[in-house]
Each structure stands twice: as structure tokens, then as C-alpha cells.
Amino acid sequence: TQLLEQSPQFLSIQEGENLTVYCNSSSVFSSLQWYRQEPGEGPVLLVTVVTGGEVKKLKRLTFQFGDARKDSSLHITAAQPGDTGLYLCAGNQRDGGSQGNLIFGKGTKLSVKP
């Protein structure tokens, strides 16, 4: 079974600071998705990275897919309280050669204090 490990598990920072969260696996994924989830709500898709080495930017968020397509990172510049939430990475499981379910990491819980 392919696993996605996210780090750190918790992150508490002051407004204006920069941060990076990581999503790692020993397996290759055809793509990885990043989601943000607020309490009591479903995850909201932020971005999908597909090509090894790919970098995508979404305003102050920068997503990178590792060259070997086994890991990804999310960097937030000048964090704001509105960035607070649970950040999840997810990838398509490929056991048995079938295109199976979408598996998730446990997430990074980010708190940005004003």
C-alpha cells in the first residue's frame, strides 16, 4: 500500500512569516493534489501537480512536485490568518496496476496568529 507522510503535523506561526510543509512517499505517484480543509467542512482542492519538477503558484502559495514524483512541498509566503487550516496532500493509489482510490496524508494543521 502506498503511503503519504506529511510534515510537520502541526505548525503555529505569526502573521507575515513564511512556511513550508512537506508530503513524502517511497512510491511514485502519477500526480499529487493539495487540499485545504477548514473545521467542519470538506477539503477544497488547491492544485494538482503532474510533471516531475513542476512548480505551480497560487498567489502566495507555491507548490512543487519532486523530480522523481515521490514528494511534494507547499510553501506559503507572508502567511495570513486566513491561511489557517488543515493542509492535505493526496495521490492516486496504483496497487495492482489499477487506478484505484485517492489516498491522503494525515495533514499539516496550520495556525497563523495575527
Added chain:
Amino acid sequence: DTGVSQNPRHKITKRGQNVTFRCDPISEHNRLYWYRQTLGQGPEFLTYFQNEAQLEKSRLLSDRFSAERPKGSFSTLEIQRTEQGDSAMYLCASSLLLGPNTEAFFGQGTRLTVV
């Protein structure tokens, strides 16, 4: 808005009762997923459908859980003889499978509390 819709948003039930949740996916999406999420954890896969076929079911899933997608559109998730450990957020997602890269879109979830 034609996003993924889940009903009810909240359900409180007594231990031993049966509950059923409904998910209406984005209309053109052929894949539908059910996940369970407990506080502070990432979503845990339960099962998924491609059209009306249930293609995979988690080995961790108790036989008290059953899901259907009878016409390849909406889906229901039933939990029989609920236990306190079933208390969680139940999330539904849908996607349009195009090649190997699947982007799933989630509903707002159903929060189940078993008392």
C-alpha cells in the same frame, strides 16, 4: 452551484440504530468516493464507485457498512447497528476520470455522532 452535495450535514443517533447518508456528485463525474475522517486526521478511504460499479472497498471497513450507487448518479452510505466508534465526519467526493490523474471534489460532509 452544482458541487458535491451531502445530506444530512449532521446526524445524532443512538448506539445500535441504523443511519443512511446521501451524496449527490457533480453531474458529469463518473467516480464517487466515500471517506471517513476523525478529528485531526486525514480522510480515510472507505470505498469508491465508477459509474454504478463498486470497484474497491477498504479492508478496514466493517460489514456493518454498505454503500450503493444504483444508477451511477447519487450514492448512499448505510451504517447498521452504529457504535460510538463510528462517530466521525463522512465525506463524499466525485471526480471525472481522465487518464491517470484524478482530481476529486468534496462535499461538505456529514458529521455523525453516536451517543
